[in-house]
Amino acid sequence: MKALCYNGVGDLRTERVPDPTIINPKDAILRVILSSVCGSDLHLLNGYVPTMREGDIIGHEFMGEVVEIGSEVKNLKKGDRVVVCSILGCGECQYCQSTQFSLCDNSNPHAWIPEKAYGDSPAGIFGYSHAFGGYAGSHADYIRVPYADRGCFVIPEGLPDEAAVFASDALPTGFMAADLADIQPGDVVAIWGCGGVGQMAIQSAFLLGASRVIAIDREPDRLRMAKDISGAEVLDFSKVDIQEALREMTGGRGPDRCIDCVGMEAVSEGLDYYYDKTKQFVRLESDRPIVLREAILACRKGGTVSIIGVYGGLVDSIPMGAAMNKALTFRMGQQHGQRYIPRLLEHLQKGELNSGFLLTHKMSLDEGMTGYDLFNKKETMRVVFAP
Amino acid sequence: MANKKQPVSSVLGMGQVEPDTSGSSQINVGNTERIWSVAGGALLATYGLRRGSFSGLVLATLGGFMVYRGASGYCPMNQAVGRNTAEPTAEDKSMDSIEIAKSLTINKPRKEVYAYWRQLENLPRFMFHLSEVRQLDNKRSHWVAKLSDSLLAKTLGTVEWDAEILEEVKNERLVWKSVADARIDNAGEVRFVDAPNGQGTEVHAVIKYRPPAGQLGGAIMKLFNPAFEQMIKQDLRRFKQLLETGEITTIEGQPSGRKSEQQSGKKPVSEHAKVDEKHESAML
Ligand SMILES: NC(=O)c1ccc[n+]([C@@H]2O[C@H](COP(=O)([O-])OP(=O)(O)OC[C@H]3O[C@@H](n4cnc5c(N)ncnc54)[C@H](O)[C@@H]3O)[C@@H](O)[C@H]2O)c1
Ligand SMILES: [Zn+2]
Ligand SMILES: [Zn+2]
Numbered sequence: 001m002k003a004l005c006y007n008g009v010g011d012l013r014t015e016r017v018p019d020p021t022i023i024n025p026k027d028a029i030l031r032v033i034l035s036s037v038c039g040s041d042l043h044l045l046n047g048y049v050p051t052m053r054e055g056d057i058i059g060h061e062f063m064g065e066v067v068e069i070g071s072e073v074k075n076l077k078k079g080d081r082v083v084v085c086s087i088l089g090c091g092e093c094q095y096c097q098s099t100q101f102s103l104c105d106n107s108n109p110h111a112w113i114p115e116k117a118y119g120d121s122p123a124g125i126f127g128y129s130h131a132f133g134g135y136a137g138s139h140a141d142y143i144r145v146p147y148a149d150r151g152c153f154v155i156p157e158g159l160p161d162e163a164a165v166f167a168s169d170a171l172p173t174g175f176m177a178a179d180l181a182d183i184q185p186g187d188v189v190a191i192w193g194c195g196g197v198g199q200m201a202i203q204s205a206f207l208l209g210a211s212r213v214i215a216i217d218r219e220p221d222r223l224r225m226a227k228d229i230s231g232a233e234v235l236d237f238s239k240v241d242i243q244e245a246l247r248e249m250t251g252g253r254g255p256d257r258c259i260d261c262v263g264m265e266a267v268s269e270g271l272d273y274y275y276d277k278t279k280q281f282v283r284l285e286s287d288r289p290i291v292l293r294e295a296i297l298a299c300r301k302g303g304t305v306s307i308i309g310v311y312g313g314l315v316d317s318i319p320m321g322a323a324m325n326k327a328l329t330f331r332m333g334q335q336h337g338q339r340y341i342p343r344l345l346e347h348l349q350k351g352e353l354n355s356g357f358l359l360t361h362k363m364s365l366d367e368g369m370t371g372y373d374l375f376n377k378k379e380t381m382r383v384v385f386a387p
Numbered sequence: 388m389a390n391k392k393q394p395v396s397s398v399l400g401m402g403q404v405e406p407d408t409s410g411s412s413q414i415n416v417g418n419t420e421r422i423w424s425v426a427g428g429a430l431l432a433t434y435g436l437r438r439g440s441f442s443g444l445v446l447a448t449l450g451g452f453m454v455y456r457g458a459s460g461y462c463p464m465n466q467a468v469g470r471n472t473a474e475p476t477a478e479d480k481s482m483d484s485i486e487i488a489k490s491l492t493i494n495k496p497r498k499e500v501y502a503y504w505r506q507l508e509n510l511p512r513f514m515f516h517l518s519e520v521r522q523l524d525n526k527r528s529h530w531v532a533k534l535s536d537s538l539l540a541k542t543l544g545t546v547e548w549d550a551e552i553l554e555e556v557k558n559e560r561l562v563w564k565s566v567a568d569a570r571i572d573n574a575g576e577v578r579f580v581d582a583p584n585g586q587g588t589e590v591h592a593v594i595k596y597r598p599p600a601g602q603l604g605g606a607i608m609k610l611f612n613p614a615f616e617q618m619i620k621q622d623l624r625r626f627k628q629l630l631e632t633g634e635i636t637t638i639e640g641q642p643s644g645r646k647s648e649q650q651s652g653k654k655p656v657s658e659h660a661k662v663d664e665k666h667e668s669a670m671l
Contacts, residue, residue: 005644017642024634055645072633092631094494094586106628109636112617124636136641144641147632 002387003057003140004368009047012369017057020136020144025072028148030064030084034165035138036359036384037061037375038086039195039263040310044129045372048264048286049312051113051130059139059385060086060126061169063161066152067142075149081161082152083345084145085337086169088124088133091150102334107147108133117313122334139365141387153341156349163356165384166196167344171355172337174200174261175344177308178208180331181257185209188250190298191232192291193261193309194222196358196382201261201308202230203353210257214249216242218267219378229357238269246298254300263309266290279316286313296323307332358382395488395593399578402593404553404562406484406572484574484595487616491623494587495630501558501579503630504590513625513635516618526552527566546571572597590626594619 003017020029038061043049063083066076076082088108089101096104104123108114111121113131127137136143145151155164174197183189189210191201194217205213215232217223223234235245247254264287267273272290279285295305296319305328323330347353360381363371371383396402493500503509507528511517518533532546548571554562564574573596580589625635 001642003642003644007644013644015644017644020642021640023637023640026632026634053643053645055643055648057643090628090632090636092494093627094492097494106624106632106636109638111624112621115620133636134638136638136643140642146636 001141002365003136004059004365004385005054006044006052006056006058007054010045012045012058012372014366014368015055017140020140020142022068022070023144024146025070026147026149027070028066028073028076028145028152029068030062030082030143030145030152031067032062032064032138032140032143032387033081034064034161034384034386035059035062035140036165036169036196036382037372038169038382039197039265040128041372042265042376043263043310043312045376046265049129049131051110051132051134053130053134056127056129056134057136057138057140058127059137060128061165062086062126062138062143063155063165063168064138064143066148069148073148076152076154080152081155083155083164083167083341084126084138084153085151085172085335085341086126087334087337088126088135088146089150089336089338090147091338096150096338099336099339100333101150101336101338110134125334139368139385139387141365150338153345156345159345159349160356162359162384163348163354164345166200166355166358166382167341167348169335169337170196170358170382171200171344171348171353172340173197173308173335174202175204175340176333176335177201177259177261177306178204178210179340180308180333181205181259181304181306182329182331183208183210183257186211187256188212188214189257189259190214190216190246190255190295191259191261192216192266192295193263194219194226194234195261197308198222198261199225199230199358199381200353200355201259202226202232205257205259206231207347207352214246214255218269222378222381225357225381229354242294243298250300254298254303256300257304257306258295258299259306260291260295260309262291263307264288264311264315266309276316285316287311287315289315289318293317293319296328299326299328301326302328304329304331308335310334359384362386394486396486396576396595399488399490399591399593401576401578401591402486402488402595404564404574404576404595406564406574406595406597407567408572408597484572484597485612487594487612487619488592489616489620489623490589490591491620491627492582492587492589493627493630497558497579497581497588500588500590500630504577504579504626505555505561513629514622515625516622523549528552530565548573590623592619592623 001017001019002014005013005015007013022029041058044052044058066078066080066082069076087102089096089104090106093105102123107124108121110130110133114121124133124135126135178201183205187210189205191198191213194215202213202215213232214235215226216235216237218236218238223236226232227234235242266288268290276285276288276290280288299305348355358381361383363383363385365385365387374380375383507520507522510520516533519531521529523529528550530548530550549566550563551566552561552563558579560576560578562576565572573594575594578591582589628635
């Protein structure tokens with residue numbers, strides 16, 4: 001089959017690789033129909049995730065058709081049209097049973113790698129480096145899905161592929177960001193980052209009762225979508241002082257809930273960007289926590305900071321004094337998609353959430369590198385490959 | 388000992404049992420074997436270190452082991468460490484064994500977890516470095532280590548030993564020791580404890596082994612002990628996977644763009660060998 005393979009930092013190639021086969025009884029094989037790029041892939045491509053190997057197939061946000069099932073798969077059959085959670089959960093460990101699927105004890109065959117850095121291992125993720133299991137990703141004609149009964153969700157009839165594919169990753173991630181923020185009816189919510197995850201977080205925040213959502217980015221197209229489609233008030237961080245703007249827009253209080261949908265590759269117009277970039281370059285710091293710092297400073301006293309943008313290693317100069325003395329609550333984690341996907345598919349079907357607009361470019365696998373270049377330059381919201 | 392830290396087993400109140408001082412922790416290497424041991428060991432050690440991966444580390448360890456075994460048989464090093472080739476000295480006996488202590492919580496009832504483990508024939512299903520465990524009678528069992536790497540297998544032949552259960556409290560604990568003349572004297576204890584809040588069963592494993600040939604062997608083993616610790620932890624993880632999900636999590640046999648894996652159509656020898664060659668310790 002064809003697959004988009006990592007060959008080094010900034011180097012992706014479409015190659016011929018063997019077809020996947022059932023390895024374990026709970027596996028299924030899917031024919032991939034749509035497979036999207038995600039901001040997380042940029043961390044791999046830009047060299048911030050250290051355990052990639054040449055030849056790894058990338059991609060983790062996808063939907064497709066079940067073409068083969070293992071002997072222990074009970075809830076799926078050939079021909080089912082399904083969307084698959086980007087993070088693997090076994091369904092049986094204590095974490096999965098308490099719906100914290102991204103903390104699954106069993107789904108990372110290389111658990112001993114992150115254990116060294118993190119003290120314990122999080123779940124495996126499709127196409128996302130060997131530290132996260134080394135699973136072959138979805139930018140391919142076919143993909144093997146372990147624990148298929150847990151990870152695959154049948155897409156309701158009438159819901160188009162183009163909307164359903166984002167129920168794999170961007171939507172449950174954005175929704176979880178809003179859920180973690182513990183939004184109370186009437187709350188004012190600030191959201192950094194208007195990529196796919198940020199857009200879904202904006203809509204989810206409204207669904208969970210926010211009265212206002214203020215979204216922050218600097219990409220004009222993304223800000224426009226945040227405003228026109230997702231319904232947020234928007235701030236361009238290249239033009240305004242975010243701290244000042246947020247405080248004044250909230251009567252001096254600051255937003256009740258602050259959500260980081262950017263993560264370790266944040267950029268800024270200020271000196272802090274060069275400070276972090278330099279430290280990152282010499283490996284004194286692995287992540288640029290620009291947004292995290294901003295969120296902590298902006299958040300109202302007693303408020304919540306929800307972090308869904310990914311951090312991988314060490315960060316520097318976190319204003320802990322502000323967090324402590326303002327009695328902030330921190331919530332964070334990789335998405336527990338299996339917890340949210342069924343309900344999100346319903347919201348999509350009822351039109352209470354809108355995800356299809358995230359697909360701004362559809363391409364073939366052969367155009368993989370072109371697609372990622374476009375995405376890295378933020379000239380597209382999400383490129384989706386149709387193998 | 389140089390290591391001032393209290394062993395984990397004492398924190399847990401486990402691991403009273405000590406391995407014998409017999410087998411290869413005594414000098415019992417014949418002349419020809421000795422020469423082979425040095426040559427093969429040196430080869431393995433360089434090969435292993437060059438690979439720089441976890442599996443490489445294991446190879447290097449075994450290699451280092453063998454060089455030492457071979458060398459110590461006919462060089463005056465014995466004198467230096469004050470030992471006598473026939474009988475273990477008091478110093479050897481009093482020397483600390485090396486300990487590995489690993490725990491894991493399994494989301495299954497204690498009875499079930501214990502029963503699976505106590506059926507010793509099950510162990511190689513998740514302990515990938517074992518090829519066979521045979522129960523000889525209720526207390527005694529025969530263990531065969533798997534040397535999946537062909538080079539290693541050729542050089543070392545098989546490593547086998549007998550073990551004896553010294554203490555058994557059903558659903559609670561097992562204490563065992565290798566019987567005299569094991570290649571690597573070892574002893575251990577596994578405890579099964581209810582985890583709080585119905586989270587299943589805590590499995591606490593303490594394994595002790597006697598470094599071959601006294602203090603120098605000890606120093607070599609100390610160096611490589613982290614690799615063994617990791618191996619034991621992965622064993623426990625697979626045990627957990629089998630009990631909780633009924634299968635062992637793996638990516639072995641999945642497609643990639645790596646030509647080497649495609650052409651031979653051959654799967655890497657083991658999960659450890661498969662895993663990233665360069666990066667495994669590069670996580671921040
Ligand atoms: N936790 C999870 O399970 C999970 C799942 C998917 C994605 N993610 C993470 O969520 C984050 C966003 O994903 P995405 O796909 O939307 O990425 P994306 O790259 O499409 O979007 C990120 C956006 O952040 C903006 N940005 C950069 N610096 C900023 C700043 N200082 N202030 C405000 N905005 C800033 C960029 O302009 C861009 O529009 C990434 O870190 C990704 O890894 C997490
Ligand atoms: Zn993603
Ligand atoms: Zn699990």
